[in-house]
Amino acid sequence: MLDAVADRSTAPGGGPAACVVAALAAALTAMAARFADDEPTATAADTLVTRLADLADADIAAYGAYAAARRARSGDVQAALDRAVDVPLQVAAAAAEISRLADRLVREGNPRLRGDAATAAELALAAARACAHLVDENLASSPDDPRRRRAWDYASSAAPPPAGLPAE
Numbered sequence: 001m002l003d004a005v006a007d008r009s010t011a012p013g014g015g016p017a018a019c020v021v022a023a024l025a026a027a028l029t030a031m032a033a034r035f036a037d038d039e040p041t042a043t044a045a046d047t048l049v050t051r052l053a054d055l056a057d058a059d060i061a062a063y064g065a066y067a068a069a070r071r072a073r074s075g076d077v078q079a080a081l082d083r084a085v086d087v088p089l090q091v092a093a094a095a096a097e098i099s100r101l102a103d104r105l106v107r108e109g110n111p112r113l114r115g116d117a118a119t120a121a122e123l124a125l126a127a128a129r130a131c132a133h134l135v136d137e138n139l140a141s142s143p144d145d146p147r148r149r150r151a152w153d154y155a156s157s158a159a160p161p162p163a164g165l166p167a168e
Contacts, residue, residue: 001016001020001056012056012059012060013063014130014133014134015056015059015060015063015087015088015091015131015134016056016057016059016060017130018088018091018095018127018130018131018134019052019053019055019056019059019091019127020052020056021123021124021126021127021130022048022052022091022094022095022098022123022124022127022128023048023049023052023053023056024120024123025095025098025099025102025119025120025121025122025123025124025127026045026046026048026049026052026094026098026120026124027045027049028102028116028117028119028120028123029041029042029045029048029098029101029102029105029117029120029124030042030045030046030049031113031116032102032105032109032110032113032116032117032120033045033101033105033109035109035110035112035113036105036108036109036110036113038105038109041101041104041105044097044101045098045101048094048097048098051094052091052094055087055090055091055094058087059084059087059088059091062080062083062084062086062087063084063087065080065083065084066080066081066083066084068080081138084138085135085138085139085147088131088132088134088135088138088151089131089135089147089150089151089154091127091128091131092127092128092131092132092135092151092154092155093154095124095125095127095128095131095154095158096124096128096154096155096157096158098120098121098124098127099120099121099124099125099128099158099159100157100158100159102117102118102120102121102124102159103117103121103159103160104159105117105120106118106121121159124158125155125158125159125160128154128155128158129155129158131151131154131155132151132152132154132155134151135147135148135150135151136148136151136152
């Protein structure tokens with residue numbers, strides 16, 4: 001996928017990249033949760049890893065369909081745009097959830113995994129913000145569309161990055 005992102009092509013682009021970053025954050029969260037003997041959080045994070053992998057593929061398909069509809073000036077461009085916006089909204093929501101789970105592990109998890117949990121929280125926060133930017137850009141011609149605010153609300157609800165790790 002890295003070579004495909006680097007190609008001179010609009011897809012795959014920021015959406016799938018944010019999905020991969022969020023999925024890595026979820027995987028790190030699952031690992032940190034297991035080392036904290038927190039199986040419910042590990043299971044939730046594992047579910048998000050799978051969901052985000054699926055969303056990466058969905059984003060590629062949705063944005064490709066939107067770009068094709070725009071180029072062809074046929075079909076339902078608005079429906080294609082709606083799908084291209086829906087996917088990063090879902091990713092932003094998932095990334096915000098991961099960030100909160102990871103942040104809790106920074107504070108309450110295994111002290112030896114704080115760095116990993118903090119990395120997960122930071123990556124998830126970045127993915128949520130990246131998706132908010134993507135939604136914003138795709139809806140630039142619709143400044144009053146509520147999905148723009150919803151995307152930023154997801155990004156804002158992500159746990160803030162830790163100010164610093166407590167000393168042991």
